[in-house]
Amino acid sequence: MSRAISRRDLFERFIGRLRISTQSEAKLSKTNESVSAAKPHRFAGNVSKGEPRVAVIQGRFCIALTSFCTVCVERCPVPGAMVKRQNLPQVVADCCTGCGICQEVCPAPRNAVLMIPSKKRLRSVEQDV
Amino acid sequence: MNLPRREFLKTSALAAATAFVAQRVGVSAALSPTASESDGIQWDKAPCRFCGTGCHVRVGVRDGKVVAIQGEQLAEVNKGLLCVKGYHVGLALYGKDRLTTPLLRKNGKLEPISWDEAIEVIADRIMAAPDKFAFYGSGQWTIPEGYAANKFMKAGLSNNHIDPNARLCMSSAVTGYLSVYGVDEPAGCYDDFDKCDVLILWGNNMAEMHPVLFSRFIDRRMRGEKVMLIDLTTRRTRTSDFADEVLLFKPHSDLAIANGIAHLLLKNGTYDKAFVEKHCNFRKDTSEPSLNGQAMSFEEYRAAMEHYTPEEVERISGVPAAKIRLLGELFGRRDLRITSTWCMGFNQHSRGTNINRLCHGIHLLSGHIGRPGDAPTSLTGQPSACGTAREVGTLCHFLPGGRLVAKAEDRADAEKLWNVPAGRINPKIGYHTVLLWEKFCTPSDKGGDIQTVWVQVTNPGQSLPNLHKLFRGKKNLADKFLIVSDVYPTATTELADLVLPSALWVEKNGMFGNSERRTQQWFKMVEPPGQARDDAWQTIAVARKLFERGHPGMKDKDGRFLFAVSDPSGKEVPVWDWEHYYNVNVDKILFEEYRTFTRYKHKDLAPYDEYVKARGLRWPVVQQADGSWRETKFRFSGFDDPYVRKGAEFQFYHSVTKDDRALIWFAPYEKATEEPDEEYPFWLCTGRVLEHWHTGTLTMRIPQLSGSVPHAYVEIHPEDAAERGIRSGDSVIVKTRRGELKLPAWINGRAKVPRGSLFIPFFDERLLVNEITLGDPDPISKEPDYKKCAATIRKAAPSEHGSVSRSEINSANG
Numbered sequence: 034m035s036r037a038i039s040r041r042d043l044f045e046r047f048i049g050r051l052r053i054s055t056q057s058e059a060k061l062s063k064t065n066e067s068v069s070a071a072k073p074h075r076f077a078g079n080v081s082k083g084e085p086r087v088a089v090i091q092g093r094f095c096i097a098l099t100s101f102c103t104v105c106v107e108r109c110p111v112p113g114a115m116v117k118r119q120n121l122p123q124v125v126a127d128c129c130t131g132c133g134i135c136q137e138v139c140p141a142p143r144n145a146v147l148m149i150p151s152k153k154r155l156r157s158v159e160q161d162v
Numbered sequence: 163m164n165l166p167r168r169e170f171l172k173t174s175a176l177a178a179a180t181a182f183v184a185q186r187v188g189v190s191a192a193l194s195p196t197a198s199e200s201d202g203i204q205w206d207k208a209p210c211r212f213c214g215t216g217c218h219v220r221v222g223v224r225d226g227k228v229v230a231i232q233g234e235q236l237a238e239v240n241k242g243l244l245c246v247k248g249y250h251v252g253l254a255l256y257g258k259d260r261l262t263t264p265l266l267r268k269n270g271k272l273e274p275i276s277w278d279e280a281i282e283v284i285a286d287r288i289m290a291a292p293d294k295f296a297f298y299g300s301g302q303w304t305i306p307e308g309y310a311a312n313k314f315m316k317a318g319l320s321n322n323h324i325d326p327n328a329r330l331c332m333s334s335a336v337t338g339y340l341s342v343y344g345v346d347e348p349a350g351c352y353d354d355f356d357k358c359d360v361l362i363l364w365g366n367n368m369a370e371m372h373p374v375l376f377s378r379f380i381d382r383r384m385r386g387e388k389v390m391l392i393d394l395t396t397r398r399t400r401t402s403d404f405a406d407e408v409l410l411f412k413p414h415s416d417l418a419i420a421n422g423i424a425h426l427l428l429k430n431g432t433y434d435k436a437f438v439e440k441h442c443n444f445r446k447d448t449s450e451p452s453l454n455g456q457a458m459s460f461e462e463y464r465a466a467m468e469h470y471t472p473e474e475v476e477r478i479s480g481v482p483a484a485k486i487r488l489l490g491e492l493f494g495r496r497d498l499r500i501t502s503t504w505c506m507g508f509n510q511h512s513r514g515t516n517i518n519r520l521c522h523g524i525h526l527l528s529g530h531i532g533r534p535g536d537a538p539t540s541l542t543g544q545p546s547a548c549g550t551a552r553e554v555g556t557l558c559h560f561l562p563g564g565r566l567v568a569k570a571e572d573r574a575d576a577e578k579l580w581n582v583p584a585g586r587i588n589p590k591i592g593y594h595t596v597l598l599w600e601k602f603c604t605p606s607d608k609g610g611d612i613q614t615v616w617v618q619v620t621n622p623g624q625s626l627p628n629l630h631k632l633f634r635g636k637k638n639l640a641d642k643f644l645i646v647s648d649v650y651p652t653a654t655t656e657l658a659d660l661v662l663p664s665a666l667w668v669e670k671n672g673m674f675g676n677s678e679r680r681t682q683q684w685f686k687m688v689e690p691p692g693q694a695r696d697d698a699w700q701t702i703a704v705a706r707k708l709f710e711r712g713h714p715g716m717k718d719k720d721g722r723f724l725f726a727v728s729d730p731s732g733k734e735v736p737v738w739d740w741e742h743y744y745n746v747n748v749d750k751i752l753f754e755e756y757r758t759f760t761r762y763k764h765k766d767l768a769p770y771d772e773y774v775k776a777r778g779l780r781w782p783v784v785q786q787a788d789g790s791w792r793e794t795k796f797r798f799s800g801f802d803d804p805y806v807r808k809g810a811e812f813q814f815y816h817s818v819t820k821d822d823r824a825l826i827w828f829a830p831y832e833k834a835t836e837e838p839d840e841e842y843p844f845w846l847c848t849g850r851v852l853e854h855w856h857t858g859t860l861t862m863r864i865p866q867l868s869g870s871v872p873h874a875y876v877e878i879h880p881e882d883a884a885e886r887g888i889r890s891g892d893s894v895i896v897k898t899r900r901g902e903l904k905l906p907a908w909i910n911g912r913a914k915v916p917r918g919s920l921f922i923p924f925f926d927e928r929l930l931v932n933e934i935t936l937g938d939p940d941p942i943s944k945e946p947d948y949k950k951c952a953a954t955i956r957k958a959a960p961s962e963h964g965s966v967s968r969s970e971i972n973s974a975n976g
Binding site for chain 2: 104107120140142
C-alpha cells in the first residue's frame with residue numbers, strides 16, 4: 034500500500050463499505066453467543082475443504098490503520114508467518130501454513146483475511162525439501 | 163481459477179480500485195443525517211456506548227432490531243471513523259443472557275418476581291433505614307438518569323451517600339482542575355490534536371484506549387505534517403510503535419519528571435515570564451493534603467524545584483537526563499504548540515491530584531495553554547464521566563452544576579432550584595466509593611453503617627480494588643442488601659439480593675457528555691427485551707412508592723411529588739407507571755430542569771432540542787443575538803470564550819484566588835505506597851486492552867471482540883520469564899499481599915513490560931486481577947491506585963488450581 038495515502042483517506046474509502054459489512058454483522062446478531070461459547074465468525078472464502086491454502090490480508094477491510102488492530106499478527110501460531118510492516122499486518126506467504134487462525138480472530142466489521150489456494154507454492158516447497 | 167499469484171494480486175488491486183470509485187458515487191446519500199432508506203433500515207444518530215471519546219454512530223434499525231452500525235460522518239469527533247469496539251457496538255444489545263425479569267434472592271437462589279414486588283422490596287429497605295441506604299452509580303449513567311438519582315438522594319432522602327464508579331476513574335483529574343483553575347474540566351478540546359506540534363502522552367496508551375483520537379493525530383503525520391509524538395510510559399505499548407520518543411520511567415516517578423521540566427524552565431529562564439506574572443499564582447500543599455493548599459511565592463517555588471536536576475530525575479525515574487533536557491527544551495520554546503494528555507496513568511495514582519497539578523503547572527509556567535494546540539487535557543474512559551458524574555455532580559460531595567454539599571449558599575441555591583424546603587439537603591458529605599463499600603462490607607455492629615446499596619450501570623464486583631475486602635466481605639453479612647440494575651449477569655449480580663433488568667443504550671432515550679465538554683443526545687430506537695426498563699424510570703418508580711408511603715422527602719415545598727411531570731396541557735402524567743413513561747419525553751423534562759443548574763459555573767447547556775439537531779455541543783453553549791446557540795471550543799481564551807472579559811487574552815474566571823489567575827503547584831516526588839521488595843520483587847500494573855471495554859460485560863458478549871482477546875493474561879519481560887522457566891502461554895501464579903491469581907503468561911505480545919514489571923488487564927470476569935490489587939487512594943481525590951503494587955510471579959505446577967479453578971482457560975496466546 035502506498036505510503037502517500039493517509040489514514041483519513043483510507044478511512045474515507047473504508048466507510049462506504051460499512052453498510053455491506055454491518056449487514057453481515059446484523060445476520061450475526063441473530064446467532065450471537067454469550068461469553069462461554071463465543072465463536073468468531075468465519076467466512077468460507079473461496080477455498081474448498083482440505084485444499085492447501087494461504088492467508089492474504091485485504092487492506093481495504095483491515096482496520097490496522099484506523100483502529101490500531103494487530104490481532105492477526107499476535108495470534109498467528111507460526112513464527113515469522115505474519116509480521117507488522119509500518120504498523121500494517123502482512124502475511125509472509127512462504128511461512129504461512131494456511132491454518133486460518135488469523136481469519137478466525139479478525140475483528141474487522143468485514144473480515145479482512147482471505148484464504149486462497151496455495152497448491153503451486155506448496156509443490157515448490159516440497160521440491161526444495 | 164488457477165491464476166498465478168502475481169496476477170491474482172493485480173486483479174484484486176483492480177477490484178479494490180473499482181469498488182473505491184463506485185462507493186464515492188454514493189457518498190452524498192451517506193451524508194444525509196436521518197434519511198430512511200429503501201431497504202427498510204431506519205437510520206438515526208447516537209453517541210457510541212463505550213468510551214469517553216464520544217464518537218457518534220449511525221444506528222440502523224429494521225424490524226425493531228439494531229441491524230447495522232456506521233460511523234457518523236457529520237460528527238466532528240470522529241468524522242465517520244470508529245474503532246473496533248464501535249463497529250460492533252450494536253451487538254452489545256444482543257448477548258443471549260440478557261436480564262429480562264426482576265430477580266429476588268430466596269434461600270440463596272435468584273428467583274423471578276414482578277416489578278411491583280421489586281419496587282416494594284426497595285421501598286421497604288429504604289423506609290426501614292433511609293440514612294443507611296447508598297446509591298452507587300456510574301459514568302455510564304445518562305445525564306437524566308444521574309440527575310434523577312442525585313435529586314432522589316440529596317433532595318429526597320437528604321442522604322449524600324451517592325457516588326459513581328467515576329471515583330475510580332477520573333476524580334484525581336477533577337481535583338487537579340479544581341485546585342488549579344477553580345473549576346472542573348479541560349480548557350481545550352480535541353481540536354488541539356489537529357493543531358499541536360508536539361503531543362505528549364503521560365502514561366496514556368492512546369492507540370488502544372482512544373484509538374479514534376489517536377488516529378486523528380497520526381493522520382496528520384501520514385499527510386506529511388511535521389508532528390512529534392512523545393510517549394512517557396511504564397511499558398512499551400502499541401502507542402509506543404508510533405512515538406518519536408519513548409521514555410520508559412519507573413512507576414510513580416512521573417512526579418519527578420514533571421518537576422524536572424519545571425526545574426529546567428526556571429534554570430534556563432525559558433518559562434513564560436509575562437504569562438506567569440499576569441495570569442498565575444503559586445501554591446503548595448498544607449501539611450495535611452487539601453484541595454486548595456496554601457500560597458507560596460515564586461522564589462519559594464523556584465527553590466523547591468532546585469532539587470529536580472536532570473541527573474536527579476534520571477536517578478529517580480530511569481529516564482536519561484538528556485531526554486529530560488529534551489522535554490525541558492520543548493516546553494521552553496514559544497514557537498511550538500504542545501498538547502499533553504493523560505488518562506488512568508495519572509488518575510489512578512496514589513498522588514493523582516499532585517501529578518495532575520504538576521502537569522497543568524508546567525503548561526502554565528511555559529505558557530503552553532489557551533491557544534489551539536497548547537493544552538493540558540485529561541481524557542475520560544466512560545461515555546459520560548464528564549456529562550453525568552462531574553457536571554451533574556453525582557459524587558458524595560457535589561450538587562449539580564459544580565455546587566458543593568459543604569457550602570451553605572450552594573445548598574440553599576440547589577434547594578431553591580429543586581423547590582424543596584430550606585435545610586432539606588444534608589450538609590454532611592457522604593461516603594466516597596471506597597468508604598461506601600468498606601462500610602457496606604463491615605458488620606453493622608462494628609460501624610458498618612451502610613446496609614443497602616443500589617448499584618446502577620456498573621460492575622463494582624469486578625472493578626473495585628482489593629475485592630476480597632471491599633466487595634466479597636458482604637457475603638456473610640445477613641442484614642446487608644445489594645440491589646443491582648444491569649443488563650447482563652456480572653460479578654456484582656453474583657452477590658446481589660435483588661437484580662433489576664435494565665434497558666441499554668438505544669433501548670431508551672439518553673444523553674452523554676464526553677471528554678471535551680461535548681453534550682450529546684439520542685432517542686430510543688428499539689424496545690428493551692422482556693421486562694427490562696430504563697434506570698431513570700426505576701429511580702422515579704421507587705421515589706413514587708416512597709411518596710405514597712408518606713416519606714416527607716419525596717414532596718417539594720408545595721407538596722408535589724419530586725418528579726411530578728405534566729403534559730403540554732398541564733395534566734399530570736403518571737410517569738412512575740411504566741405504561742405511561744414514554745407518554746412524554748422524561749429525558750427532556752429532566753434535562754431542562756437540570757439545565758437551570760449549569761450556568762452557575764459557566765457550564766451553560768443549550769435547550770434539549772438543540773442537541774437533537776446537533777452531533778453534540780461543547781459547553782458553555784451561549785445564545786447569540788440572533789437566537790442561535792454557539793458552543794465554546796477553548797475555555798478561558800479571549801478569542802473564543804464568551805465569558806472572558808472583553809479585551810482580555812486569558813481570564814481564569816473561576817480562579818481559586820479570586821483574581822482571575824490559575825495556580826501553579828509545587829508537589830514533591832514521593833515513593834509509592836507499596837514498592838517492590840525482596841519478597842514481592844515486581845511492580846504490578848493493571849489496565850485495559852483495545853478490544854474490551856472495562857469489565858467486559860458488553861464486549862465479552864460480542865464474538866468478534868471476545869474472539870480477538872478471549873481472556874486475561876500477564877505480561878512479563880522475557881528475561882524475568884526465562885529466570886523462572888516461564889514460556890509464553892504457560893500458566894503462572896501472580897501473588898500479592900492480597901491474594902493470588904493463576905493465569906497464562908504472554909511474552910513479547912502486544913505490549914512489552916520492562917524488567918521487574920508485570921501487567922494484567924482487568925476485563926476478564928473469570929480472572930479478577932482486582933482480587934490482588936492494592937488500590938491505595940489519593941488523599942484528596944480518594945481515587946484508588948490500580949497501577950502499582952508489589953507482586954511476585956512463578957510458574958504454576960500442573961496440578962495447581964490457584965484462584966481460577968472456576969474457569970476453564972485455554973492458553974490461546976503464544
